[in-house]
Amino acid sequence: MQTVPQQESPPPPAPGGPRGARRHRRVAAGAVEPRQLLTAFPDAVRKLDPRLMVRNPVMFVVEVGSVLTTASALLDPSVFAWLISAWLWLTVVFANLAEAVAEGRGKAQAETLRRTRSTTVARRLRVWRVGLSPYDWEEQRVPAADLRPQDVVVVEAGGTVPGDGEIVEGVASIDESAITGESAPVIRAAGGDRSGVTGGTTVLSDRIVVRITSRPGHTFLDRMISLVEGTSRQKTPNELALNILLASLTVVFVLAVVSLQPMARWAGAEQSITVLVALLVTLIPTTIGALLSAIGIAGMDRLVQRNVIALSGRAVEAAGDVNTLLLDKTGTITLGNRQAVSFVPVKGVPRELLADAAQLASLADPTPEGRSIVALSRRQGIHRDDADFAHGRFVPFSAQTRMSGADFAHGDDFCRIRKGAASAVLHWVDRRGGTIPRDARWIADSVAAGGGTPLLVAVEDHDGTRVLGAVHLKDVVKPGIAERFAELRAMGIRTVMVTGDNPLTAKAIAAEAGVDDYLAEATPEQKLARIREEQAGGNLVAMTGDGTNDAPALAQADVGVAMNTGTSAAKEAGNMVDLDSSPTKLIEIIEVGKQLLITRGALTTFSICNDVAKYFAIVPAMFGGVAGYEGLEKLNVMGLHSPTSAIASAIVFNALVIVVLIPLALRGVRYAPSSAHALLRRNLGVYGVGGLVAPFAGIKLIDLLIQYVPGF
């Protein structure tokens, strides 16, 4: 057993280092290059496996149709029969192509991530005693894959973090580019809401002790890989519902086409298998059937491009319908680096006494607030050290008590110091029958009114219990945040700040940031209750947060976005993680969600209108010149060359439309903030009318070309 040697820390490297492995992801998001279509082609053919195709009922019917027409072409060969079966197979392949291209993008990313997943050797600490005295330990070198939750490892400058975890000791600058693609180093520290570290990232300076929180194979990196590869993708409830609708439509058309044959036979115009299958395929919603899954994958992908990891597709969809957004204050709306800027004693108490008490109460407080109090009082010439703490017991901060402090006892002597939220400390003093100076509340209120966080400091000893004064903690509202909230308002989304801080600070920060509403002095339970309340009122709620105290609320929210800087409890609870830890990212998440819903709606509209139009192209041609069906001739408005060329043109058009729409499905329909009603009207107009008109032009054009094919 030995004692941990204190390390000299090397200087942090210059920002913008050589890393940034995943930077390329951000380039040309959404655009489809022709090369991608080619490279995805083999995958598209592989997906013809009927066991995979069944999952998409519409395209499965097309595949069965392709088999039937091919058999029929073999038995009774003709240019028409072969052309139809060839294009039916192409239709299925094109549908698979859309999905393969969408998946292909993730695969490239997964490859890069795999290379990142290190074969790191972890330095596991065997004996661990938490306390103020130097802890005893014994180091063991084990493969990172052998780490289990609760294991404690040490990582020093230059080392790779072997697994996801929580820093329990130390501060370090960390290069997270392997995960976030961002090469500027970030600071992670024990205590507070920035203690989470991710396996695969690199420690650049200093030394940290990390408690592992993830099981092997279930690390953040593992989850990211399976996510971008699409291996963990499940159909969302909306997607399932739409699939059922499309399948039912398909069944209806199968029945309609099958029942057509006896009527046709009666009229002496019996139709071949090829014609019947062609009619069926033009009528069923193949366009949306082909593009549906690609739209979903692309939505997830668009989030990854924005450095957001969505752990469920359902969350992406829900984001599109969110109308209430809850944010915590510290670290989300503000920079989150609450720093002590001054000590404000009550009348009759010397400033030094207050600073000394505050320092003693903070010596063992690992939160940013605690460390900044120690730093400020040291700058003012007060130097307490571990020796002064020999008889001390640290009382850690908790979101419930909203206080922290220290108890000292030595023989008959005792002293208790508390610092914390004004209401909590006043309550503590009151309960002990202590005195509350008249200016205590006033000092706290004036700090709060300016947007600062007052921490009242109180002591208890043989002389009684009394308030000494306040520590002024200052935090800065993130620049540009008011504009983003205004954008959200334009999208019809209400923003609510929920904070553990006092009502006055909350009010000041709420006004500065421009949120619509706020909830102050919120305990974790109240944050959760507020979300339940909003949901009960019919609202779809998104929440962002970073603290362990946010975890219950993140889990309850329809969309729970955890900051990557946050605690692992927060990251486990949410259904999305924002790698950039930017609260305004929610705007982009909501945009991606809306875009996903709009794209799906637009292409469904287009697909169904398209099929209606194709009906008018193909049916009159089929029955052209048949006695008893002369009326249908009038419907042959397009004047197509011949019945066979009309049918073939419709099938070729039906297949090509899929390819043409792949880029739109992947890129998404453009979304500009406006009311849902206006959007619906606009999209019905564009995609409904477009869907009706396009086939007439397209089929006519193809018909003009096909008539030159021998055999038509």
Ligand SMILES: Nc1ncnc2c1ncn2[C@@H]1O[C@H](COP(=O)(O)OP(=O)(O)OP(=O)(O)O)[C@@H](O)[C@H]1O
């Ligand atoms: N280290 C600490 N010691 C004593 N009191 C603290 C400490 N940190 C914070 N407090 C007090 O507890 C209150 C609640 O803090 P907490 O970090 O739980 O807020 P929160 O619920 O996360 O809210 P938000 O993050 O939105 O500000 C703070 O406003 C502050 O008054």
Ligand SMILES: [K+]
């Ligand atoms: K169709």
Ligand SMILES: [Mg+2]
């Ligand atoms: Mg917080």
